Amino acid sequence: MTTTPSFPAARAPGCPFDPPPAIRSLQEETPLARVRLWDDSTPWLATRYADQRKLLSDPRVSADISRPGYPSPTPLRSGSISFILMDDPEHARLRRMVTAPFTIKRVEAMRPDVQKIVDDLIDELLAGPNPADLVTAFALPVPSLVICQLLGVPYADHDFFQDNSNVLINRETTPEAKAAAGAALGEYLEKLIGEKLEKPGEDLLSGLTERIHAGELTRQEAARMGVLMLIAGHETTANMIALGTLALLEHPDQLTLLRETDDPKLVASAVEELLRYLHITHNGRRRVALEDIEIAGQVIRAGEGIILANDVGNRDPEVFPDPDRLDLRRDSRRHVAFGFGVHQCLGQPLARMELQVVYSTLYRRIPSLRLATDLSEVKFKHDGSVYGVYELPVAW
Template identity: 70%
Template sequence: MNTISASGIEVPSVQVPDYPMPRAAGCPFDPPPALRTLQAEAPISRVRLWDGSTPWLVARYEDVRALLSDPRISSESTHPHYPHQSPAAKERRTQSRTFITMDDPEHARLRRMVTAAFSIRQVEAMRPAIQKIVDDLIDVMLAEPKPVDLVQAFALPVPSLVICALLGVPYTDHDFFQANSRILVKRTTTPAQARAATQQLVDYLDRLIGDKLAHPADDLLSTLAGRVRDGELSRREAANMGMLLLIAGHETTANMIALGTLALLRHPDQLTRLRASEDPKAVASAVEELLRYLTIVHGGRRRVALADIEIRGVTIHAGEGVVLANDIGNRDPAAFPDADRLDVGRNPRHHVAFGFGVHQCLGQPLARVELQVVYGTLYRRIPTLRLAVALDRIPFKHDGTVYGVYELPITW
């Protein structure tokens, strides 16, 4: 039996697996085994998404990286064959467009407005403040009864406090924006739920932009408000951009802190190596390895072909959706020897956890510094840190567009 893909191409149904694919039981840190099979045997192949569409999935590192920087590949989410991650993601992208799902020149114009705040120089200047946030939260944790949920006590507050300070968002509102963010990053969220959460966040950011117009401060929302005042942005565009930065600024790093800690606790030899090192470069390399090994943006980078592209003997036709599977790409043995082994001594800076090309993650310098401070501090401050429950009792975010854990009970 055949089916017709979104682009009008007839595809044998029996050969098209559903995507995303399940991870193997007992292997929460590894990509799905079916992805490994595709990488080895059919690295350019079709998969079936939630809406029945059958975009191409690209599974090898070399191809993922090449296509992420190919101008014939579009990030434009309004394209009719854009491979949305879920009904909720489609609703959110329709309701609140931001530069990450736009092409140049509009992408570049909007992104340039906030690039300076995430420059390496600016982020490094924040390192002492980030260090204080981390130390203060550890002090509070150590004073609390055990066990402690590392997610709520530490992993979520660290990046939330940092991004709030950078943007000029009151941290006292964290329960509100974290709750709505959680709704938006779940694949099981309905379009109605996504619409409501998006509207609440956009309205909230719009009010803050209004406050910054009246009372500007030294923060990024004030910078965006200045762009509104100068006629370079509408208030809706500024609010959309603020929402993007607020969600991305805490969700991804929070999941990396918790999941990275769990991975290290399950690999005690690697945790010992990291804890014993006093070399900041060694800590930075460990951060890169954990980013590669875990690749928490585990649903692939979503794109649409603007022209016919031939790759490995397969033609991706103009108008067809493409999923660039950076999680299995980061486990490609052709790019990373012994790729399924966590090795904090390797320096895999060429990984694609942050994407690649013009759309690579704007906030990666900030995420790197936050993770360097966390991974370089937490395990030294609490050298006897350990899990308080068995691994099979830890709830993983299999239903999330960003992978991680919902809770991480720890003790010491």
Template identity: 75%
Template structure:
């Protein structure tokens, strides 16, 4: 049998669903070998297996490990040694660095930001209603919301948003050449390193300034502080922006579900809707990657030390043994068990912030613009099949 190639292709006309080949493998061969970037790796498609392995310390997130299923053998790093934070590290170093930025993402701290985020959302909707119609929702709303929020949190000047957004796009674009990706990372690393340098001299009340306190105390190098800044800046706006736009499009295609959000003022209903949209859409659509450190037995197979493992959360969140009628978007579903944010020690640090932003957006946009609709046919909307983060490049809307 020919080894399947990963990533796989979505079915034409089904932009919200995982590739059908993943569904077939989940039903028939939940643990199978695939070819990724010319190398073999294990593909794990069932929800329970994914959670089990994501919590297993015998799997490594370090891209430099033998067998790690990455197009490159080394994590991005610029000439000054600035990496991409702790996301591609293992414990104990991963835990040490992650702990330094945990406090700003605690739920109580995030909830204190909610009024400010509501003000940002309302202001952008005011601008939408006063501006041109139709308009691209991505550029006018979905991207500015999380960019403004993460800039405030980190202490990054929003005036520089065009620069870091363009470099972020190039860094996570799957079709980018190694040279393009390296250049984009170098630009972001240099930018954050300079910003850390400024905050060492003139600290403020923001996350990056908090990291400079660690640098001064000798707990963190300036390069590591800049690397954490790169990671949080990219993750803090790219993922949420795509969830806002893709979630809106999915709701426009399911008007009965859109009506649930448009007509409710119950925060619990909104919070539940956010979880279901996260489960249903899975913008991190190319699987979490790991390298095997010690042999692991699963389904009668042995994942050997040095093997690569891919855990695609998009099909894990469509597992019918966990989510009844998984291909239906049902905002009344209890979807809190989803793995959209991963699982285990590398579970997304920023998930409280993402949840809060999405709750504010989804509870506000459709109530304030109840006649919001697509301005072009679904077939005319450009989807990010070539991106590490899934979404749409543009979403023309009218009202």
């Protein structure tokens, strides 16, 4: 009898940038396979790029976490994580309320401010101890400062929201601890929104208060949206900065290429390739079928869970030749690191811009940057929904 493989699967020792071998083997064998989750449920795992894009854009596929059959990565807790785990039309209604600040034009207007944040933090890094932990000294403060500025959240509270967001995204956290962290963040954002209802500013949360006054949004809904954007706005980019730096340090030819260029097109290409190569949202996007769906020679029945393993989708050799090679000159713009379809990541223009500023500045300003420990000593975030490193000791 064939054993149903567990998901998520373990990465190979010494290969921290590559998807788990067991999932790569499934990709080679079949486009759709059953996998076993923590609760013994056996949803479908889609491993190939083309099928993933089809399913992510199929209206018969639901992102609603409350539907029976949804392949939750952990025991469900009460409450909602705003519109990302909803379907249209409610998903579209709420998402439209926060779209404007993330348009390319608005994000580009923020570039000089982000450049100053990056340069100031590098100044502090160079003036501080050597070696240093790049995560706490640089990778985490950059996106935290940016998202705080965008949302109107006091950066002085960053320890509080970073600690609680770490609890929420850790797979091994108990449901009780997740509920407590979620409640703490919700109360914090609700109080902050209350202050902005009385005295609004020019930030995104103040913009949501106009929706509250108009009766389009409740204060609780606005708080949930704030929690989502606060967590997503710093966790993902922080991990991409640190993990991307480590990947480049382990590929010195590619690091040299990036450090020595002044071509913004090559910098943009490097960002897309690192997003494809690393894919930090490494536990797949979760969905459930609303109707029977025939795809890749199989029928996914209504009510069956689906996991889109986008990390291996981004390593599909049918789309990205020699996919396990990091090549900053590759055209990787078709990657699915930000998802696809109506739930594609809202903040991707901001993430791209931040990474472009970081990757074009850090290695040029600190050309001798190097890993201050052995790669085998670096502790990776295998236990979280966002992949990265807990610390990155660097020297120069």
